[in-house]
Amino acid sequence: xxxxxxxxxxxxxxxxxxxxxxxxxxxxxxxxxxxxxxxxxxxxxxxxxxxxxxxxxxxxxxxxxxxxxxxxxxxxxxxxxxxxxxxxxxxxxxxxxxxxxxxxxxxxxxxxxxxxxxxxxxxxxxxxxxxxxxxxxxxxxxxxxxxxxxxxxxxxxxxxxxxxxxxxxxxxxxxxxxxxxxxxxxxxxxxxxxxxxxxxxxxxxxxxxxxxxxxxxxxxxxxxxxxxxxxxxxxxxxxxxxxxxxxxxx
Amino acid sequence: xxxxxxxxxxxxxxxxxxxxxxxxxxxxxxxxxxxxxxxxxxxxxxxxxxxxxxxxxxxxxxxxxxxxxxxxxxxxxxxxxxxxxxxxxxxxxxxxxxxxxxxxxxxxxxxxxxxxxxxxxxxxxxxxxxxxxxxxxxxxxxxxxxxxxxxxxxxxxxxxxxxxxxxxxxxxxxxxxxxxxxxxxxxxxxxxxxxxxxxxxxxxxxxxxxxxxxxxxxxxxxxxxxxxxxxxxxxxxxxxxxxxxxxxxxxxxxxxxx
Numbered sequence: 001x002x003x004x005x006x007x008x009x010x011x012x013x014x015x016x017x018x019x020x021x022x023x024x025x026x027x028x029x030x031x032x033x034x035x036x037x038x039x040x041x042x043x044x045x046x047x048x049x050x051x052x053x054x055x056x057x058x059x060x061x062x063x064x065x066x067x068x069x070x071x072x073x074x075x076x077x078x079x080x081x082x083x084x085x086x087x088x089x090x091x092x093x094x095x096x097x098x099x100x101x102x103x104x105x106x107x108x109x110x111x112x113x114x115x116x117x118x119x120x121x122x123x124x125x126x127x128x129x130x131x132x133x134x135x136x137x138x139x140x141x142x143x144x145x146x147x148x149x150x151x152x153x154x155x156x157x158x159x160x161x162x163x164x165x166x167x168x169x170x171x172x173x174x175x176x177x178x179x180x181x182x183x184x185x186x187x188x189x190x191x192x193x194x195x196x197x198x199x200x201x202x203x204x205x206x207x208x209x210x211x212x213x214x215x216x217x218x219x220x221x222x223x224x225x226x227x228x229x230x231x232x233x234x235x236x237x238x239x240x241x242x243x244x245x246x247x248x249x250x
Numbered sequence: 251x252x253x254x255x256x257x258x259x260x261x262x263x264x265x266x267x268x269x270x271x272x273x274x275x276x277x278x279x280x281x282x283x284x285x286x287x288x289x290x291x292x293x294x295x296x297x298x299x300x301x302x303x304x305x306x307x308x309x310x311x312x313x314x315x316x317x318x319x320x321x322x323x324x325x326x327x328x329x330x331x332x333x334x335x336x337x338x339x340x341x342x343x344x345x346x347x348x349x350x351x352x353x354x355x356x357x358x359x360x361x362x363x364x365x366x367x368x369x370x371x372x373x374x375x376x377x378x379x380x381x382x383x384x385x386x387x388x389x390x391x392x393x394x395x396x397x398x399x400x401x402x403x404x405x406x407x408x409x410x411x412x413x414x415x416x417x418x419x420x421x422x423x424x425x426x427x428x429x430x431x432x433x434x435x436x437x438x439x440x441x442x443x444x445x446x447x448x449x450x451x452x453x454x455x456x457x458x459x460x461x462x463x464x465x466x467x468x469x470x471x472x473x474x475x476x477x478x479x480x481x482x483x484x485x486x487x488x489x490x491x492x493x494x495x496x497x498x499x500x501x502x503x504x505x506x507x508x
Binding site: 171174178181182183184188191192195196198199235236239240243246247249250 | 353402405408409412415416419420421422424425428429431432433435436437439440443
């Protein structure tokens with residue numbers, strides 16, 4: 001059973017001369033073209049993130065003027081991204097299953113790992129686009145009046161966001177593919193997603209928090225946390241990459 | 251089959267005896283920490299609503315914090331808590347091993363074994379949590395603390411819980427086994443993180459084998475550990491036997507119906 005999916009595509013891709021890179025590009029282009037036509041993912045994720053920010057305002061509305069928002073800003077930012085990404089991940093796989101696209105992908109002579117990377121990179125791109133809109137908005141709403149003289153350069157927060165998003169998109173793609181085939185669907189996704197992502201989120205929130213607050217010696221802690229997050233990303237994406245084949249097969 | 255149950259019962263009894271013996275042994279051989287104290291600031295003491303007695307004046311520090319007397323029995327929970335925790339990591343690893351075996355061999359029995367190992371591991375994790383909570387209350391003066399070890403262990407417990415939720419939400423048997431195995435392997439990654447985190451990040455939770463444990467404490471600890479693993483193995487074999495007989499019963503039922 002293990003050998004079948006490997007040998008067949010190799011043979012065919014040899015005869016048709018389709019490299020893995022082109023297969024990957026084809027899957028990615030399919031997702032982007034669908035998105036350009038419907039604009040569904042970006043609008044729904046963006047709107048959802050906006051609403052989360054409004055909810056934050058409700059949560060902080062009675063905190064008083066002495067409350068320093070930058071102390072919890074990184075956590076709030078990543079929370080918005082986690083919720084938004086769960087919505088996006090679920091949608092991206094529900095589409096595949098509803099319209100029979102996943103079956104077609106499985107029938108086509110494409111290597112399973114390439115399907116994983118195609119979907120994961122697609123999800124990552126959409127997530128990053130939403131972040132590009134949401135993060136400045138978040139700064140504008142919550143941090144424009146905060147004391148930010150000491151805080152680190154903006155690219156530090158951006159790096160933490162990118163490292164976090166890579167992990168979210170990579171592992172999230174695997175978990176979303178699992179959850180669309182269960183009874184609970186989006187419920188199962190969130191239930192699996194949050195504990196699995198916990199160490200990564202803790203590390204990236206710590207990194208971003210250090211950059212925003214800029215306490216003495218923050219650069220060292222920032223890089224330690226980024227290194228931990230990258231290690232977790234590599235480990236988890238490696239595992240997801242190896243296990244995706246089994247999920248598709250079942 | 252009968253022999254299997256017999257050995258399991260014997261193992262269970264011996265394991266129980268060993269853990270009980272280790273607990274009693276600890277009173278005779280190990281250093282009894284009668285005069286341990288808990289150091290709390292005034293704010294902490296107020297927040298945790300501590301019930302400990304204030305330590306005598308000669309044991310009070312000068313920096314304004316207050317030392318409370320640690321309940322003298324509290325250290326003894328070590329001989330339950332640590333063996334339970336170590337055994338839970340071990341059994342979780344066994345579950346992940348069977349999950350890998352299932353994915354490579356595709357035999358249903360491996361999935362069953364993985365699931366049952368997961369059940370036993372979950373039982374041990376719950377027991378570790380309960381004993382740990384009692385201990386943190388006794389020696390840190392609070393029920394729960396977001397300490398790195400405690401946090402990652404809680405996440406491990408949640409992951410195990412999710413594993414069973416995942417199993418219940420899939421009807422197709424083959425798919426259930428496959429997804430559960432994949433999830434088990436991914437979830438297992440948290441186990442080494444939880445195990446090694448106290449060695450990397452400074453945390454309130456002690457690292458047992460680095461803290462210079464007295465050899466008089468080590469002997470009862472090892473006895474308790476062996477006993478705990480025996481109990482775990484006994485529960486595991488009993489459950490596997492039960493599961494196998496249930497499967498056989500299903501086959502017989504089907505044969506009769508047809």
